[in-house]
Amino acid sequence: MQTATTATPADRDTLRRFETAFARRAWRRRIGAIAVVGIILALVIWATGVSDFTTERLARGLPRIGDYIWLTLPELSISDFAANMAYWFYDFPRWLNLLLDTFLIALLATVIGGALAVGLSFVASRNLVDSYALYFVTRRALELFRTVPEIVYGLIFVVAFGIGPLAGLLAITIHTVGALGKLFAEVNENVDPAPMESVRACGGGWFTVMRFAVLPQVLPGFIAYALWRLELNIRAAAIIGFVGAGGIGQQLYTAISMNYYEDISAMVLMIVLTVTLIDLTSERVRHALIGRAAFEKV
Numbered sequence: 001m002q003t004a005t006t007a008t009p010a011d012r013d014t015l016r017r018f019e020t021a022f023a024r025r026a027w028r029r030r031i032g033a034i035a036v037v038g039i040i041l042a043l044v045i046w047a048t049g050v051s052d053f054t055t056e057r058l059a060r061g062l063p064r065i066g067d068y069i070w071l072t073l074p075e076l077s078i079s080d081f082a083a084n085m086a087y088w089f090y091d092f093p094r095w096l097n098l099l100l101d102t103f104l105i106a107l108l109a110t111v112i113g114g115a116l117a118v119g120l121s122f123v124a125s126r127n128l129v130d131s132y133a134l135y136f137v138t139r140r141a142l143e144l145f146r147t148v149p150e151i152v153y154g155l156i157f158v159v160a161f162g163i164g165p166l167a168g169l170l171a172i173t174i175h176t177v178g179a180l181g182k183l184f185a186e187v188n189e190n191v192d193p194a195p196m197e198s199v200r201a202c203g204g205g206w207f208t209v210m211r212f213a214v215l216p217q218v219l220p221g222f223i224a225y226a227l228w229r230l231e232l233n234i235r236a237a238a239i240i241g242f243v244g245a246g247g248i249g250q251q252l253y254t255a256i257s258m259n260y261y262e263d264i265s266a267m268v269l270m271i272v273l274t275v276t277l278i279d280l281t282s283e284r285v286r287h288a289l290i291g292r293a294a295f296e297k298v
Helices: 009-050 055-073 080-087 091-125 134-146 152-161 167-187 193-201 206-243 248-257 260-291
Strands: none
Touching: 055 260, 080 134, 080 260, 091 134, 091 167, 091 206, 091 260, 134 167, 152 167, 152 193, 167 206, 193 206, 206 248, 206 260, 248 260
């Protein structure tokens, strides 16, 4: 092996050229990183101006948020706790019925949207289809479905179908198809190709490959994303109720408009507890699917 003392002039020249090229490449990377950071900082400054984000406005507005939240809280005392709770949730049966409507809207939208997303996700996965045109069109359609906010879809469907749960169901379903379709497609693109090749070698067609080689690999991920989407859809169902799309959101909008402060906190608390219960249930389902051992430390 040659050392620095025995290296030939040609070797030293090669080493100098390598070091020069490496230094130039490192310099270009540093310049590129500085440029990217500069662009991001410029965009942040621009966004700060557009959004009127200032510490002065925050300092002036945050106390008002606290004041508003304080107005929504009821007067509770230990001696009259039961009476105070009964007064706070005076309309509990009707609110619970509306919350149930919201949950059912979100559940049905998740089931229908998730089923459609599963089918479209296989076509939207670059590693699962040979036609780039079909892949491109499906991807763009999913982008369109999820880019438009649910409340905009809700306004459109309220005009088309009238005030009621159907408008909310359709609005959330379309957005769910777009969001879950993208997530499912990304799960599909990470599958192990070996089972697919095995099924093809046995004479299986495209649908057979999807059913027996791809779906078993991606099903746990699909279910985890669908359960997570159910939580989001409950929130979305409550929000689009503001435009008359049914559920507890419509009643919450009325309470906010009429300054029924304690009604607001009562309904918000019910929504939060519902989402918490769904999250705990989803956690148990996910652990059952992937095995609790994966979460236990060795």
